[in-house]
Amino acid sequence: xxxxxxxxxxxASCGGCDVSLLEVxxxxxxxxxxxxxxxxxxxxxxxxxxxxxxxxxxIDLVLFNGAIRTQENLELAxxxxxxxxxxxxxxxxxxxxxVIGLANLSSREEIFTTLFKDHDPIPTEASQxxxxxxxxxxxxxxxQPLDAVVSVDYYIPGCPPPREIIxxxxxxxxxxxxxxKGTVFASEKNLCDECPRERTEQPIAKIYRxxxxxxxxxxxxxxxxxxxxxPATRGGCGAVCPNANMPCTGCAGPTAGxxxxxAAMLNTIASLIGVGEEGDAVLQxxxxxxxxxxxxxxxxxxxxxxxxGLGSVCRE
Amino acid sequence: xxxxxxxxxxDPITRLEGHGKIELFLDERGELKDAFFQIPELRGFExxxxxRYGEDMPQITQRxxxxxxxxHHLASVKALDACYGVEPPPRARKLRELLYNGYIFSDxxxxxxxLGGPDFLLDVDTPPQERNILGVINKVGEALGKExxxxxxxxxxxxxxxxxxxxxPVTALPGGQSKAITPEEQKDIEAMLQSCIAFAQQTLExxxxxxxxxxxxxxxxxxxxxxxxxxxxxxxxxEGSINFYDGRVRVVSPDGDEVELAKADELLELIExxxxxxxxxxxxxxxKVGWQGYTAGIExxxxxxxxxxxxxxxxxxxxxxxxAEYEAYKDFFGGVPVHATFAYHWARLxxxxxxxxxxxxxxxxxxxxxxPLRSELGKPGEGxxxxxxxxxxxxxxxxxxxxxxxxxxxxxxxxxxxIAGISVSIKEMARSVIHKGKVDQGILNRIEMSFRNYxxxxxxxxxxxxxxxxxxxxxxxxxxEVIEQIVREEP
Numbered sequence: 001x002x003x004x005x006x007x008x009x010x011x012a013s014c015g016g017c018d019v020s021l022l023e024v025x026x027x028x029x030x031x032x033x034x035x036x037x038x039x040x041x042x043x044x045x046x047x048x049x050x051x052x053x054x055x056x057x058x059i060d061l062v063l064f065n066g067a068i069r070t071q072e073n074l075e076l077a078x079x080x081x082x083x084x085x086x087x088x089x090x091x092x093x094x095x096x097x098x099v100i101g102l103a104n105l106s107s108r109e110e111i112f113t114t115l116f117k118d119h120d121p122i123p124t125e126a127s128q129x130x131x132x133x134x135x136x137x138x139x140x141x142x143x144q145p146l147d148a149v150v151s152v153d154y155y156i157p158g159c160p161p162p163r164e165i166i167x168x169x170x171x172x173x174x175x176x177x178x179x180x181k182g183t184v185f186a187s188e189k190n191l192c193d194e195c196p197r198e199r200t201e202q203p204i205a206k207i208y209r210x211x212x213x214x215x216x217x218x219x220x221x222x223x224x225x226x227x228x229x230x231p232a233t234r235g236g237c238g239a240v241c242p243n244a245n246m247p248c249t250g251c252a253g254p255t256a257g258x259x260x261x262x263a264a265m266l267n268t269i270a271s272l273i274g275v276g277e278e279g280d281a282v283l284q285x286x287x288x289x290x291x292x293x294x295x296x297x298x299x300x301x302x303x304x305x306x307x308x309g310l311g312s313v314c315r316e
Numbered sequence: 317x318x319x320x321x322x323x324x325x326x327d328p329i330t331r332l333e334g335h336g337k338i339e340l341f342l343d344e345r346g347e348l349k350d351a352f353f354q355i356p357e358l359r360g361f362e363x364x365x366x367x368r369y370g371e372d373m374p375q376i377t378q379r380x381x382x383x384x385x386x387x388h389h390l391a392s393v394k395a396l397d398a399c400y401g402v403e404p405p406p407r408a409r410k411l412r413e414l415l416y417n418g419y420i421f422s423d424x425x426x427x428x429x430x431l432g433g434p435d436f437l438l439d440v441d442t443p444p445q446e447r448n449i450l451g452v453i454n455k456v457g458e459a460l461g462k463e464x465x466x467x468x469x470x471x472x473x474x475x476x477x478x479x480x481x482x483x484x485p486v487t488a489l490p491g492g493q494s495k496a497i498t499p500e501e502q503k504d505i506e507a508m509l510q511s512c513i514a515f516a517q518q519t520l521e522x523x524x525x526x527x528x529x530x531x532x533x534x535x536x537x538x539x540x541x542x543x544x545x546x547x548x549x550x551x552x553x554x555e556g557s558i559n560f561y562d563g564r565v566r567v568v569s570p571d572g573d574e575v576e577l578a579k580a581d582e583l584l585e586l587i588e589x590x591x592x593x594x595x596x597x598x599x600x601x602x603x604k605v606g607w608q609g610y611t612a613g614i615e616x617x618x619x620x621x622x623x624x625x626x627x628x629x630x631x632x633x634x635x636x637x638x639x640a641e642y643e644a645y646k647d648f649f650g651g652v653p654v655h656a657t658f659a660y661h662w663a664r665l666x667x668x669x670x671x672x673x674x675x676x677x678x679x680x681x682x683x684x685x686x687x688p689l690r691s692e693l694g695k696p697g698e699g700x701x702x703x704x705x706x707x708x709x710x711x712x713x714x715x716x717x718x719x720x721x722x723x724x725x726x727x728x729x730x731x732x733x734x735i736a737g738i739s740v741s742i743k744e745m746a747r748s749v750i751h752k753g754k755v756d757q758g759i760l761n762r763i764e765m766s767f768r769n770y771x772x773x774x775x776x777x778x779x780x781x782x783x784x785x786x787x788x789x790x791x792x793x794x795x796x797e798v799i800e801q802i803v804r805e806e807p
Contacts, residue, residue: 012357014378014379014380014382015773016379016382016383016484018382019382023482025466026462026465041328048327070358098379100360103363105367111358111363114362115360119589119590119598122593123358123593123594127593127594129352132341132349132352134339134352136356136595136596137356159484160484209369209371210494211370211489211491211693240480240481244485245480245487246486246487249372294369294719295372298369302372
C-alpha cells in the first residue's frame with residue numbers, strides 16, 4: 001500500500017495544535033507507519049520554495065492550524081489549498097479565528113501603537129541596514145479563519161483539539177475511511193450534553209465572575225450564575241473545563257447549524273435571567289443584571305469573533 | 317558568480333516560537349558581512365488583552381504559546397495575585413508547583429530526545445533524513461523509545477490532573493485554584509514521579525556516555541567560538557537554589573558577580589526594550605549596562621536566560637540527586653558561570669531531574685491534599701508576575717481598573733530575552749563556518765544547531781515524527797537573483 005502523504009502547517013498560532021498531535025502517545029507511531037510527513041515546518045526543515053515545487057494535489061491531507069494574520073499566512077493558505085487533496089482546518093484559530101481573533105477589535109494602527117509606542121524605528125515591510133535589504137510580511141488589517149480565504153474540506157475544532165478527537169481522526173486517516181466533506185470532527189450536540197453537572201433550572205438572579213465565588217462542583221455553572229458557554233458550544237471534549245470547576249469558554253465553536261456562537265449564547269443567557277414573575281420593574285432588574293457584563297466580546301466571542309457577524313464587520 | 321554582496325536566505329527557520337528566518341550577507345571575499353535573525357510574525361496580545369476581564373488572562377495569554385502554556389497560565393495568575401494583593405493558600409500554591417514541575421520535566425524531556433538530541437545522539441555522519449526521533453529510536457532501541465513517549469506522557473498527565481487539561485490548563489484563578497487533585501490521582505502521580513526521577517537519571521547517563529565522549533558535541537562544547545560571555549538571569553529562592561515557580565530574580569555578570577537581586581515588581585526596571593525595523597520582536601537588554609549591539613562581554617547589555625543561565629545564577633538545585641549532578645557539571649567546567657552555549661543541553665537535563673525530584677517532594681506534602689483552595693481577594697490594582705519558563709524568565713505585568721478589567725498588559729517572554737543572544741550565536745556560527753562563499757549541508761546544520769541550544773519555543777513539541785524535509789538554501793546576489801541553491805534531499 002502506498003503511504004499517505006500528510007502535511008501539517010501552522011499559520012498564526014501558538015504551537016498548541018502541533019503539541020496536541022503528540023497527546024495520542026504511542027498512536028503517533030501508528031500514524032508514522034501509515035503516513036509520510038511531507039510538510040511540518042515546525043518539526044522538520046522545509047523551505048517554502050520546496051513546497052511550491054510539489055505538484056498540485058500531491059499532498060493527500062493537510063492539517064492546517066492557525067489563523068490568517070499576515071500576508072505570508074494568506075499566501076501559504078492559498079498555496080496549500082493547491083497542493084492538498086484534502087485541506088483540514090485544525091483547531092480554533094483555523095476554524096473560527098481563535099483567541100487571537102480578538103485582535104479584530106482593533107485596527108492594525110491601534111495594535112502597532114500599543115506595541116511600539118515610544119519606539120523608533122518600528123517594524124516595516126522593507127528596510128535596509130548597511131546596504132543589506134530586509135523584508136517582513138505585511139501585518140493584515142484583520143484576522144480571518146482559514147475558510148474565509150480558501151475552501152476547507154473538514155474542521156477539527158478545539159483549542160487545542162482534544163485527544164479523543166485527534167485519535168478518531170488518526171484512525172479515519174489510517175483506515176482511509178474519511179467522512180463526507182464539510183464534516184466537523186466533534187459531537188453534533190452541545191457541551192451540556194456531556195457535562196455531568198446537575199441542572200437545577202434556577203433562573204439567574206446575579207451573574208458572578210469565576211474569581212468571585214467558589215463554584216459548587218456538582219451543580220450546573222450557569223445555575224450558579226457563572227457564564228458557561230456550554231449551551232452554545234459544540235461538544236466532543238467531554239466537558240473538560242466544567243469538570244475542572246471552570247466554565248466552558250467556547251473553544252470548540254458554535255453548535256451544528258449555528259454560525260454566531262456569541263449571539264446564540266447571549267440569547268441563552270437572556271432567557272435564563274429571572275428575578276420575578278413579570279412587570280416593568282422585573283424587566284429593568286433583569287436588564288441591569290445583563291448590563292453588569294462588562295466584557296461582552298471577550299466572554300461570548302472569546303474564540304469566534306473573527307468568524308462571527310461581528311468579526312466580519314470589524315474595521316472594514 | 318557576482319563579486320558583490322551575496323545574500324543567503326533560510327526561510328523558514330524551523331523550531332522557533334513564531335515563524336523565523338535568517339538572512340546572511342557575505343562580502344566580496346565570501347566572508348560573513350552580517351547576519352539577521354528575523355521574526356516575521358505578530359499577533360498583538362498586548363493590545364487585545366486590554367478590555368478583558370483580569371481573571372480571564374491566565375487562559376487568554378497562554379495562547380501566546382501552546383508549547384509552554386503552563387508558564388503563561390501561572391505567570392499570569394501570579395500577576396493577578398499581585399494585582400489583587402493576595403497570596404494563594406498553601407494548598408493552591410502546592411498544586412501550582414506540582415503542575416509546574418511536571419511541565420518543566422515534560423518540556424525538557426521533549427527537547428532532549430525529539431529536538432536537540434538527534435543532532436548528537438546519532439553519529440556525526442548520519443544523513444539528515446535520519447536525524448530525527450525515529451533515527452534516535454533506531455539507535456537506542458524501541459524499548460527506550462517507548463519509555464521516552466511514556467515519560468513525556470507522565471508529565472502531561474500531571475499537568476492535566478492539576479490543570480484540568482494537558483495543553484492550555486484552566487484551573488488557576490487569582491487567589492488560588494478552582495480544583496484540587498483526588499487521593500487516587502495523588503497515588504498515581506507519586507508512582508509516575510518515581511519513574512520520572514529514574515528516567516531523568518538514565519537520560520543524564522546517556523548524555524555523559526554519548527555527548528561527553530569525543531565527537532561533534534564535545535568539539536562544539538569546547539570551541540571558543542561558541543562561548544559567549546554574557547550576563548545571565550534566573551530565579552532563585554531564599555537559599556539561592558533554583559526555583560521555577562517563585563523567588564527573586566538574580567542577574568550575574570559575565571564574571572559571575574551578582575549585579576541584581578530583584579523582586580518581581582523591580583524586575584521591569586532592569587530591562588529596556590529596543591526595536592528594529594526588520595523584526596516584529598522587541599529586543600530586551602539590561603538598562604544599566606546599555607545596548608552596544610549584538611555582542612557579548614561585560615560592556616554589553618545582552619543577557620541570556622534559560623537552563624544555562626539558571627545554572628549560572630543559582631547556588632544549587634535544591635534537591636539531592638540534581639545537586640550531585642550540578643557539582644559534576646561545575647567540576648567539568650571549572651565552576652560557573654559557564655559561557656559555552658552548547659552547555660544549554662546539559663543544564664537542561666539537570667533541571668529535568670530536579671523538576672522530577674521537586675514534584676516528588678510536593679506530591680507527598682500533606683498541605684497538597686488539605687485546606688482551602690482560595691484566598692480572599694483585595695481590591696484590583698497593578699501587579700507583576702514572574703516565573704521561570706522552560707526557556708527562561710517570563711514576566712507578565714497588568715494594570716487592572718476598579719472593576720478588575722485589564723487597562724494595560726506588558727509581557728516579556730523567555731525566548732524574547734534570548735533574541736539578542738541567539739542572534740550573536742547565529743552570527744558567530746555563520747562567521748566560523750562560512751568561508752570563501754562556500755555553503756553546504758554541514759554548514760546548514762551547524763547554523764541550525766546554534767539556535768537549537770536555546771530551545772526556541774515551539775520546537776520542543778514538534779520533532780516527533782519522521783519525514784525530515786528537504787531544506788533549500790538559496791544563495792542570491794544583492795539584487796535578489798538566485799545564484800546558487802543548496803538542497804538537502806527528502807528521504
